[in-house]
């Protein structure tokens with residue numbers, strides 16, 4: 611028997627993303643500095659780990675309700691949403707295995723074959739493969755450089771197909787660009803979503819990582835939007851808890867109800883002790899400060915370093931931990947640039963084209979590495995560019 615032939619068509623269509631491929635290549639080399647990874651290098655604050663360890667030792671070793679502990683849902687409703695109490699903890703919030711767990715449950719309960727979901731181009735890779743796997747069709751909304759690659763309401767309108775377009779994903783602050791959708795544009799997008807009767811999936815996993823006084827506004831808080839918005843968020847980026855796999859969705863009750871039944875049948879619930887750590891985290895937002903301070907300092911160094919390299923252009927994105935410099939003046943595509951950067955300077959960055967065709971001419975840099983590695987990588991990059 612050839613086991614590969616047993617796989618269904620959807621599984622056969624799954625493939626490894628470009629980011630993973632870059633790391634696989636880097637792993638075969640020595641002396642590499644990575645600016646590719648999408649997670650902070652800091653460990654989870656100790657107090658959160660202690661809360662989790664205490665929970666384990668005091669018997670939090672059992673299944674939890676499928677939608678998560680009520681105390682955690684309460685804390686999410688109170689502390690983790692743009693407008694406290696906007697979503698009812700018992701019927702409109704579900705705790706999931708990270709933001710990805712929330713997205714995958716959502717796509718599974720939402721999509722019918724042929725349903726189109728609009729996503730910004732360029733955008734984080736996983737949306738596309740999740741949508742496809744669930745039978746939907748991802749449609750990239752082209753963006754323009756003059757808008758710093760942030761999609762506008764008008765860009766979205768052009769991609770709308772009556773009877774086919776079901777939902778729109780907004781990810782602000784954004785992976786890979788770090789850009790935040792301006793509030794005025796968000797209002798226009800909200801009005802358009804109501805006019806076209808679209809569900810909006812608002813992925814807010816970076817909404818606590820903001821700079822230069824930027825404030826996160828959730829589209830769910832705008833008039834008429836709560837009933838048509840699914841907020842996705844997680845503890846991964848905000849509290850340096852990527853390995854804990856705790857996230858959530860806040861959504862209209864019928865959607866949360868079905869996601870909860872699906873979770874019951876597919877993976878039961880999120881790890882009990884990790885949920886207790888998450889409650890502690892939400893009750894102590896001051897624990898985010900160290901991460902925010904370190905990212906603020908690294909962002910300054912990364913931005914100044916990149917902006918001072920002749921030929922490179924870079925906006926000052928106000929969120930997340932990414933820069934998306936424009937390298938089009940070097941006369942090569944982003945794949946070639948990043949491959950050569952790795953081969954010749956031993957620095958890992960991710961080609962912009964991996965995030966969609968409008969990312970071509972750019973690369974993604976994560977400023978999550980330690981300061982000495984960051985400065986080393988910037989120096990290597992400067993020399994590499996000077997020799998091009």
Ligand SMILES: Cc1ncc(COP(=O)(O)O)c(C=O)c1O
Pocket residue numbers: 648707708709710711734781784785813815843844845846847852856857
């Ligand atoms: C835009 C975006 N959404 C969601 C996630 C998922 O995060 P997690 O599943 O760790 O909560 C990521 C992770 O990189 C991301 O970049």
